[in-house]
Amino acid sequence: MGLAKRVLQGDVRATARLLREVEEELPGAIDELKVLYPHTGKAHVVGITGAPGSGKSTLIDVLIDAYRKENKTVGVIAIDPSSPFSGGAILGDRIRMQRHATDEGVFIRSLATRGWHGGLSKAAANVIHIMDAMGRDVILVETVGVGQAEVDIMNFAHTSLVALVPGTGDWVQTLKAGILEIADIFVINKADKQGVNEVEVELQAMLQMGAPSAAAWKPRILLTEAINNKGIDDLMEVIRQHRESLIASGRYEAYLRERSRLELVEVLKSSLMDRVSRMATEDDYVEKLIDDLASRRVDPYSAASDVLKRIVQEGKF
Amino acid sequence: MTSGRKLRILVAKPGLDGHDRGAKILARAYRDAGFEVIYSGLHQTPEQIVHVALQEDVDLIGLSCLSGAHMYLFPRVIELLKENKAEDITVIGGGIIPVDDIPKLKKAGIKEVFLPGGSLKDMVDWAKANVEPCRYGERKE
């Protein structure tokens, strides 16, 4: 039986293997993804971003617990940075979620960024698809905690949470980094610490300056103590409200279309790039073109148009 | 750092011993060698370790145990891997282990045992020489 069929049956080993093949872009993975795609689009994807140490993993741990109490199955994608020096990575987010390790209803996968920017990994979109096809009701995605520009997640998550911590000043950085715009829900975590009020007031002020009052959803601010499992019921409730608002306002449909458009563009880009680099190694065609460019015998626009014509003539990628 | 084949390693601490300095140092050495290291913390049961290994699709599990319970914990991990048809995952062990136990552990399926005082480089080199990222379709199902 193919991997995809086994993924559809919820087989852990097959899913884990396919995730690997997709991440490493191994041959064959695309055929499996083709089988899975019609079975995707059911899971609710919740993204969690925020500065390092703001409690993203701990929040996921308590959210897993809450979703499991509702008998929902959960997928978790936890992303940590690859070392720019060795290309290796230490993936440690699971430490906080370890009590769920043997629960069959919870599938946790750690990913390294492998040089990908934007807080996710290149494979993230497909990893979400696979967990979705596997039948997970909810998929929680923890982005890299670099505190800036991890905005890719807004393209993947139906609901985006941003975790902030009082007292550190980190949150100012987080907000500066353009995270204000992506949050559907602000979670002021570690509410047991000093300075909660300050963050809340400041945040409220910034939101009132920014958001148009007619928006269907106004970002909400919630206080949690993930480590003490406090504020999580409210958080669950607001995530539910956000999902309902998405659907009721028609933004869910719009989001799905936008998501599909981005995905098509991404796949086109990467298959074209693959094709072009194969051309370069197959017959030096691209290398010759680059020589012509370097010596100004041809301009890059005409050269690119030549490459595209050639690909179309061949009729295959 | 583009994609490509990466060795995935689970560094796990089964048993009740209370600190993980060694495991963290080892995790860093593996990372610096270009491996992706999953670290899941202290006090792991063999069941947890095997679940994590399966979900994360690791090629190698490094078990570290200082509590003296290795003769139970290490073979138990091997047993559970077999039950899950995952005996293709290489398992190595380290920690405070009497030399007499080493042949028994190897017989149980632990591929190599590293003792305190050994060099990190040896452990990294061993992984490089003896473990390969799984190949497409190659692994037993």
Ligand SMILES: Nc1nc2c(ncn2[C@@H]2O[C@H](COP(=O)(O)OP(=O)(O)OP(=O)(O)O)[C@@H](O)[C@H]2O)c(=O)[nH]1
């Ligand atoms: N005081 C307090 N500490 C918390 C709370 N939530 C999490 N922590 C602690 O904050 C530290 C970091 O938590 P993580 O969940 O690992 O944070 P993270 O955002 O996932 O961190 P990275 O993945 O490294 O970016 C841990 O020591 C947690 O125990 C909280 O509500 N109150």
Ligand SMILES: [Mg+2]
């Ligand atoms: Mg984390």
